[in-house]
Amino acid sequence: MIKTNRNLVYKSILEAVQNQDKLLSVLIDPDKFETTITMNFLENLPYSTRFLFVGGSKVNDGKTDVVVRELKKRTHLPIVLFPGDVNQITDEADCLLFLSLLSGRNPEYLIDQQVKSITKLQFSPLEIIPTGYILIDGGSVTSVLEISQTKAIPQHELSKIIHTALAGQFSGKQLIYLEAGSGAKHPVSPEIISAVKDSISVPLIVGGGIKTEHQRESAFKAGADMVVMGNAFERSM
Numbered sequence: 001m002i003k004t005n006r007n008l009v010y011k012s013i014l015e016a017v018q019n020q021d022k023l024l025s026v027l028i029d030p031d032k033f034e035t036t037i038t039m040n041f042l043e044n045l046p047y048s049t050r051f052l053f054v055g056g057s058k059v060n061d062g063k064t065d066v067v068v069r070e071l072k073k074r075t076h077l078p079i080v081l082f083p084g085d086v087n088q089i090t091d092e093a094d095c096l097l098f099l100s101l102l103s104g105r106n107p108e109y110l111i112d113q114q115v116k117s118i119t120k121l122q123f124s125p126l127e128i129i130p131t132g133y134i135l136i137d138g139g140s141v142t143s144v145l146e147i148s149q150t151k152a153i154p155q156h157e158l159s160k161i162i163h164t165a166l167a168g169q170f171s172g173k174q175l176i177y178l179e180a181g182s183g184a185k186h187p188v189s190p191e192i193i194s195a196v197k198d199s200i201s202v203p204l205i206v207g208g209g210i211k212t213e214h215q216r217e218s219a220f221k222a223g224a225d226m227v228v229m230g231n232a233f234e235r236s237m
């Protein structure tokens, strides 16, 4: 039998949405993270950080486990896995975004990786959140595009973006994640964020290429419930 999880992360996201409390998550790529500076890294995070996301596009056997364990020793922030590959799943974390790459047509990231993950997840205590992951063109070839061998949806194809998000919601995704890709030249535009937010009723996450406070605030203002920032904090890694 599949163990029930505690649903703490999703519950706190829903509560935040209800209270119009905006959420900041910081993404750690285990391939780039030096565990020796964990404390320093954590001390330099904005006070408003609510979740630590851990994951990267590259396959990294075992490294995620080490990084998550180290973070767990030093912070009470919930650790959310944001895996680029089934190898990055570890029970050491609190929660897993169970991602389906809805913008692409590569079965590996629509369902194959998900099926492969079940040997790890069937009896896992991880909270699992079904998440529709949508790549939006951010003006650069990011590693998620390279690895997934898919195309991002151009920013001007607004109705395709909205329909993809809604198709995700109607197929049961509890979160929709608009991703411009790590290091993207252009983050997802405020117009896209507000159009998607107006169309869906599940929480909306936005990430990729958000480097400044201004960009973060304009994503929030447009309707993002959560913003994920990675590169902006990598200096302190």
Ligand code: 1GP
Binding pocket: 027, 179, 180, 181, 182, 183, 184, 206, 207, 208, 209, 210, 228, 229, 230, 231, 232
């Ligand atoms: C998370 O891929 C992003 O959605 C992180 O992107 O590294 O550009 O902040 P950055």
